[in-house]
Amino acid sequence: MQAQDNIMNLPLSNGWGEKHRLFVKWKYIEAKASAYYYHGLILDEGNTEKSHGMAVAALQAADEYLKESKKACEAFNAAIPLSRNPPLWGTMKYLAEKIPKDTSSKVRINRDLYSYEKIMETAPTLPDFALALKPDEYQLPHVDASWDDETYRQGTA
Secondary structure, eight states: OHHHHHGGGSOOTTTTHHHHHHHHHHHHHHHHHHHHHHHHHHHHTSSSHHHHHHHHHHHHHHHHHHHHHHHHHHHHHHSSSOOOOOOOOHHHHHHHHHHHHHHHHHHHHHTTTSOHHHHTSOOOOOOOOOOSOOOOOOOOOOOOGGGGOHHHHTTOO
């Protein structure tokens, strides 16, 4: 979130500012999807009816954030300069398969125990952990002259 707030202060008037902003937004939404997914799995370990209901709500929130991250990815790739939509890999490839599968499974299993309204309750609040790491100061490199080429900026290179 801090990156989203501070990116507007960067001197990116060469057309890359919007691309950077969309990238940070996309990755932030992906992080929320994974946080809710793992939080849902932890809540599902509980023995109470309430913990199972909260787990289902967290998994459904993860599924919604995953769908939103796909839209954010498309917006990022459509922004000038155009880029290709990369194939999923690593953690997000795993989560893109697991989140919908686990969410539908938990909803189906718990359908008998909970009413639709109860399952659709708002997602539980994520725990607020203090950051253990402090980021190092980083200076962005100078913009390469080739990035100012008009054909490159239009995505026709």
